[in-house]
Amino acid sequence: MRIAIVSDIHGNRTAFDAVVADLRDAAPDLILHGGDLALGGAGPAEIVDEIRELAWSGVLGNVDEMLPKPETLREFASQSPERETFWKQVEETAAATREILGAERIAWLGSLPCVVTHESLAVVHASPETTWQSPGPEASDAEFESVYGSLGASIVVYGHIHRPFVRRVGEMTIANSGSVSLSFDGDWRASYLLIDDDRPAIRRVVYDLDREWKAIAQSGIPLATCAVSGKT
Numbered sequence: 001m002r003i004a005i006v007s008d009i010h011g012n013r014t015a016f017d018a019v020v021a022d023l024r025d026a027a028p029d030l031i032l033h034g035g036d037l038a039l040g041g042a043g044p045a046e047i048v049d050e051i052r053e054l055a056w057s058g059v060l061g062n063v064d065e066m067l068p069k070p071e072t073l074r075e076f077a078s079q080s081p082e083r084e085t086f087w088k089q090v091e092e093t094a095a096a097t098r099e100i101l102g103a104e105r106i107a108w109l110g111s112l113p114c115v116v117t118h119e120s121l122a123v124v125h126a127s128p129e130t131t132w133q134s135p136g137p138e139a140s141d142a143e144f145e146s147v148y149g150s151l152g153a154s155i156v157v158y159g160h161i162h163r164p165f166v167r168r169v170g171e172m173t174i175a176n177s178g179s180v181s182l183s184f185d186g187d188w189r190a191s192y193l194l195i196d197d198d199r200p201a202i203r204r205v206v207y208d209l210d211r212e213w214k215a216i217a218q219s220g221i222p223l224a225t226c227a228v229s230g231k232t
Contacts, residue, residue: 009037019207037063040093042215065131173200
């Protein structure tokens with residue numbers, strides 16, 4: 001069986017369309033999403049609508065959580081007050097995104113589960129306990145086992161950190177699907193995970209970055225370019 005996990009789209013319709021086209025070639029039997037669907041790019045409402053139309057099951061991301069619950073962002077931001085300017089920019093972008101999404105879409109995002117399982121696979125956004133914090137690829141085996149061992153899955157996939165990898169940890173395979181938008185590993189291409197008969201592999205997809213920049217500039221969403229460029 002072939003399963004794709006697509007995470008951290010962040011409203012980037014240009015990158016998402018390229019990934020959907022690649023998925024047609026990859027032809028998975030099941031597609032799941034890893035959260036963080038809206039805030040960031042030029043098309044937050046379009047992304048939410050299309051994923052709902054495609055009927056992809058998926059999990060709650062920290063962005064999906066903070067749109068209906070702004071206090072979760074404030075709580076997390078309080079842990080790094082030295083980045084106050086950046087957090088204010090995120091709050092401003094989030095406020096504009098809420099206006100675009102509307103109450104019904106925001107409620108749907110907030111209703112997403114924290115964990116989705118399928119046979120031996122478990123998908124979370126960051127960890128089973130929180131959408132806001134997760135290990136990086138350099139974490140120790142002990143940390144991965146502490147965070148994800150309770151899921152009881154042979155394959156655990158998460159997103160959030162925008163740094164794709166696949167790693168064996170004891171009896172588990174831990175994989176990060178990377179991000180459709182705003183990659184943090186030095187490769188700007190969109191990323192998603194394809195599991196083929198329990199063998200996870202990262203797929204990278206080229207998209208027209210300049211086109212998304214132009215779409216953001218025309219969208220009127222304040223500071224949304226930060227979520228595509230990574231600039232803070």
